[in-house]
Amino acid sequence: MSLREIVLQLKAVEASQPVPRYSSLHIRQAENPFMVAFVRMAGESRPWGIVYGRLRDKAPRILTAGDGRNREAVSQICEEFGVAMLQYCRAEGHSFNPITKDNIDPEELPQIWVPGERHIEMLHYLEYAFWRVRKGDDRTKPLTVLARLAGWLFRESGRSGQQQIIDASRALRDAYVFPSDSLSLGNLTTAVAWFNAAGELPEKRINVREAGKQRVSPTLDPTLDSKILAPLVEERAKLLKEGKSLDLVEKKIHDALEPELMARWNAMVDAYRILANDTRMENSGVKKLVEKTMSKFVSEFQYVERGHLDPDSAPPFTPHPETDFHGSAAAAGYFRMQAADVAWIASLIHDDEELQYEALSTGHAFFAEITKVWNSGDGRSTVPNWQLLVDVGDVQRMRDGESYALLQNDKSSTRVKSIEVLGNDVWNVHVEWFSPKTKDLYGPINARPTDPAWVGQRVLFVPTDTSALADKQAQAVWSAKDGIGAWLTHGRAPAAVDTNIIDDITQLESN
Amino acid sequence: MPGLDELSEEARRNTRGRFEQWVKNPQCEANTLSAVLNVKLSDVAKSLNYEPEYGQSPFAIQRGLQFEGWLFKEDAEVIRGAMEKIELLPADSAGFLDLRLTSNGGKTVRSTDEALEKSHALITNLVNVEFDAPTIVAGLLLKIPKGVMLPEATLIIDIITIQKLDTKFEIQVGEIKVFPDRGGHTDAGEIATARAQAGVYQHALQLTVDALNLGNAPMVSTSGFLVFTWPGSNSPVIRKGEDLTYLAKRAEKGFDQLDRVAAEVLSRQEKNLADVDLKDWIAHSRTEYKEVCWSFCDLAPRCQDLAIAEDRGIVLGTEASKILGSVTISRALELLDGADSASEVEKSLQEQLIGAIWGAD
Numbered sequence: 001m002s003l004r005e006i007v008l009q010l011k012a013v014e015a016s017q018p019v020p021r022y023s024s025l026h027i028r029q030a031e032n033p034f035m036v037a038f039v040r041m042a043g044e045s046r047p048w049g050i051v052y053g054r055l056r057d058k059a060p061r062i063l064t065a066g067d068g069r070n071r072e073a074v075s076q077i078c079e080e081f082g083v084a085m086l087q088y089c090r091a092e093g094h095s096f097n098p099i100t101k102d103n104i105d106p107e108e109l110p111q112i113w114v115p116g117e118r119h120i121e122m123l124h125y126l127e128y129a130f131w132r133v134r135k136g137d138d139r140t141k142p143l144t145v146l147a148r149l150a151g152w153l154f155r156e157s158g159r160s161g162q163q164q165i166i167d168a169s170r171a172l173r174d175a176y177v178f179p180s181d182s183l184s185l186g187n188l189t190t191a192v193a194w195f196n197a198a199g200e201l202p203e204k205r206i207n208v209r210e211a212g213k214q215r216v217s218p219t220l221d222p223t224l225d226s227k228i229l230a231p232l233v234e235e236r237a238k239l240l241k242e243g244k245s246l247d248l249v250e251k252k253i254h255d256a257l258e259p260e261l262m263a264r265w266n267a268m269v270d271a272y273r274i275l276a277n278d279t280r281m282e283n284s285g286v287k288k289l290v291e292k293t294m295s296k297f298v299s300e301f302q303y304v305e306r307g308h309l310d311p312d313s314a315p316p317f318t319p320h321p322e323t324d325f326h327g328s329a330a331a332a333g334y335f336r337m338q339a340a341d342v343a344w345i346a347s348l349i350h351d352d353e354e355l356q357y358e359a360l361s362t363g364h365a366f367f368a369e370i371t372k373v374w375n376s377g378d379g380r381s382t383v384p385n386w387q388l389l390v391d392v393g394d395v396q397r398m399r400d401g402e403s404y405a406l407l408q409n410d411k412s413s414t415r416v417k418s419i420e421v422l423g424n425d426v427w428n429v430h431v432e433w434f435s436p437k438t439k440d441l442y443g444p445i446n447a448r449p450t451d452p453a454w455v456g457q458r459v460l461f462v463p464t465d466t467s468a469l470a471d472k473q474a475q476a477v478w479s480a481k482d483g484i485g486a487w488l489t490h491g492r493a494p495a496a497v498d499t500n501i502i503d504d505i506t507q508l509e510s511n
Numbered sequence: 512m513p514g515l516d517e518l519s520e521e522a523r524r525n526t527r528g529r530f531e532q533w534v535k536n537p538q539c540e541a542n543t544l545s546a547v548l549n550v551k552l553s554d555v556a557k558s559l560n561y562e563p564e565y566g567q568s569p570f571a572i573q574r575g576l577q578f579e580g581w582l583f584k585e586d587a588e589v590i591r592g593a594m595e596k597i598e599l600l601p602a603d604s605a606g607f608l609d610l611r612l613t614s615n616g617g618k619t620v621r622s623t624d625e626a627l628e629k630s631h632a633l634i635t636n637l638v639n640v641e642f643d644a645p646t647i648v649a650g651l652l653l654k655i656p657k658g659v660m661l662p663e664a665t666l667i668i669d670i671i672t673i674q675k676l677d678t679k680f681e682i683q684v685g686e687i688k689v690f691p692d693r694g695g696h697t698d699a700g701e702i703a704t705a706r707a708q709a710g711v712y713q714h715a716l717q718l719t720v721d722a723l724n725l726g727n728a729p730m731v732s733t734s735g736f737l738v739f740t741w742p743g744s745n746s747p748v749i750r751k752g753e754d755l756t757y758l759a760k761r762a763e764k765g766f767d768q769l770d771r772v773a774a775e776v777l778s779r780q781e782k783n784l785a786d787v788d789l790k791d792w793i794a795h796s797r798t799e800y801k802e803v804c805w806s807f808c809d810l811a812p813r814c815q816d817l818a819i820a821e822d823r824g825i826v827l828g829t830e831a832s833k834i835l836g837s838v839t840i841s842r843a844l845e846l847l848d849g850a851d852s853a854s855e856v857e858k859s860l861q862e863q864l865i866g867a868i869w870g871a872d
Contacts, residue, residue: 003834003863003866006830006834007868009827009831010843010847013840013844041570042567042571042574043568043574044570044743046743124693124696125691128693154696179827180827180828181802181827181829182802182828183805183828202820205819213564222568222569222571225569225570226568230569233570322695323695
């Protein structure tokens with residue numbers, strides 16, 4: 001946490017309510033997203049109950065199993081939920097109009113909302129539960145496809161800037177700074193309560209704490225377990241043993257779980273509405289992030305599903321839920337995550353003053369006065385160069401060879417050629433323009449980079465989007481398996497973890 | 512399977528849980544007293560009219576017992592198979608000693624005294640390399656041979672393995688958790704907790720072996736292992752080769768510190784302990800409220816109430832508390848708004864806050 005964050009917390013205390021963290025919103029809110037929340041029996045990893053539906057549905061669908069440990073009953077509810085989610089996502093094989101690279105429309109982003117991080121983990125558990133198939137099994141069954149989608153969403157949730165899986169609690173924490181500690185805000189009901197609680201701040205704090213007693217994580221309150229659910233589950237087991245009807249007791253279990261599921265659903269809906277009612281604009285860079293999200297969905301999930309549907313092709317590689325088990329896959333994944341991280345800030349910073357201040361305070365951006373403009377190109381080529389007097393703040397991370405963009409010009413790119421330290425507060429920096437070279441730049445003046453009118457202008461340089469390079473590295477990793485040192489970097493998994501994994505590695509290398 | 516109420520006696524005598532509770536906030540006197548005097552914080556909270564929230568679900572307890580039952584059934588067939596597969600035990604390993612109490616899923620041992628006696632006998636027998644030692648032992652019970660933690664200090668080790676080296680036996684400790692292991696995605700906090708607990712076992716076992724002063728004493732390995740579950744199943748996932756060297760040192764330092772703190776706090780009590788209302792004593796001891804308290808302490812709401820009333824920085828979290836120090840939140844706001852600083856501390860804080868304000872208006 002930075003000092004800046006603490007100042008914002010104090011501002012929130014002054015306002016007695018959460019205050020905006022940034023000057024724009026960094027997520028696209030789908031018009032009618034798919035929302036889902038789970039409850040599970042303590043100690044289990046599969047869901048005992050699921051609530052899901054579209055935001056604007058009349059009522060969400062609630063499914064529960066009689067006993068959260070009964071695999072068959074749990075599989076049934078997961079299958080019904082899975083079909084609905086696959087259809088919503090327009091997954092290959094589960095939609096008449098699947099999303100493909102030819103029909104990507106950012107306005108139709110399939111977006112899944114969950115109440116918090118633990119529910120994203122539940123997606124991973126769903127992958128574990130239904131991912132495994134044996135040779136000859138139908139890999140296109142809804143539960144198996146759900147496992148792959150859930151696993152893909154789980155991994156995607158860790159990619160900076162992704163717009164497909166929204167953790168409602170995190171979305172609120174990213175959009176606002178609260179007059180409270182951050183630990184309590186992991187509970188969505190606590191975060192939501194800060195927007196609704198009445199009274200002066202001390203009273204509000206107590207009210208928020210009371211509201212936060214309603215859990216929204218998949219694990220239920222132990223008191224509810226011991227007082228209500230455990231006796232019912234015990235009664236169910238007894239009736240089962242005696243061969244009697246379970247209908248009534250299972251209804252009672254459903255009725256006990258329903259309010260818990262609805263509490264999770266309602267908290268999610270409240271979070272959505274808080275963000276929807278926020279007067280800040282969506283950051284103009286979000287469009288790019290949405291396009292990237294959808295193209296990744298198509299190239300990484302839909303592509304694999306098409307392969308599974310093709311009866312003539314070998315089963316495509318299916319990632320193991322646990323890890324990569326393959327050097328190239330791990331390295332490529334690392335570069336893709338790095339690319340996402342770079343692209344995320346670079347996409348948003350041009351349309352968000354707060355992000356610019358943050359970048360300035362951490363030394364990732366700098367103000368400069370242009371002192372000289374010249375063209376070092378030969379003949380017809382144009383290579384614009386600028387000499388800058390840079391204000392050095394408390395933190396400055398600039399190094400030779402780094403790239404920066406000019407504010408408001410998200411596609412622009414310069415490279416630092418040399419740095420001369422003039423004093424404690426001022427550096428003389430030479431940058432060369434890579435893009436644009438002959439087109440106008442936007443800023444205090446609109447002019448080409450070679451225009452001498454830039455001299456004397458004070459401008460802000462911000463991190464540039466260098467994700468294309470990391471994306472290329474992600475591709476290049478695969479070619480390196482035949483290069484020097486491949487025995488070091490492309491070794492097989494040290495132990496035969498299980499037979500399915502070996503199959504996957506073979507498939508991976510043959511692709 | 513034991514009834515849930517039958518577990519309380521064992522839980523009461525199990526020092527590890529109390530030690531781990533204390534480690535979470537050693538600066539808090541109330542927490543220290545609760546651990547040392549073996550008085551539940553939930554009981555103290557109740558005495559102050561705060562509703563306890565940190566109970567354990569009966570489903571979670573049952574799941575843990577079922578998992579252990581599954582691992583150790585039929586002479587520990589399941590866990591042995593998993594251990595042999597990853598070469599934690601040799602392929603032809605044999606022998607299982609179940610020292611778990613019958614109230615905890617064991618088959619023969621009925622009391623802690625019996626478990627202690629059998630545990631002691633086992634360790635003593637290990638001086639003889641010809642001894643036909645079991646390779647897996649469940650529920651080894653130790654009494655820590657020092658004045659560690661009043662009124663008693665016992666530890667139950669979930670599982671140990673015993674292997675014969677050339678001239679002596681080697682013991683490795685293990686910790687069993689029903690927590691699902693998701694490889695690289697496993698919650699780091701859960702792994703750290705399990706490792707720390709294994710470190711406590713390792714240290715306690717070493718203390719016990721040293722105190723017995725045996726010739727050719729068994730060697731307590733500095734490596735241990737963790738047993739988790741494969742998500743959604745009862746299959747064990749074993750993480751072997753866990754280096755417990757520093758975790759055991761942490762436990763050693765922790766126990767020593769706890770002893771010192773306990774002695775110091777107890778020395779301030781003028782009455783005989785038997786005449787003291789322990790809950791009342793803990794309830795009125797000095798506390799050190801932190802964010803982490805919400806993860807284990809039923810007194811957290813009470814301490815937060817005090818922090819709110821005193822306008823302390825901790826209400827905004829640990830980091831804010833560190834930055835604000837003794838300056839109250841209201842005063843920090845005044846300084847941010849340009850009030851004259853009244854001390855060097857305030858002046859420094861004001862400079863930092865105003866320096867960071869850039870754009871935060």
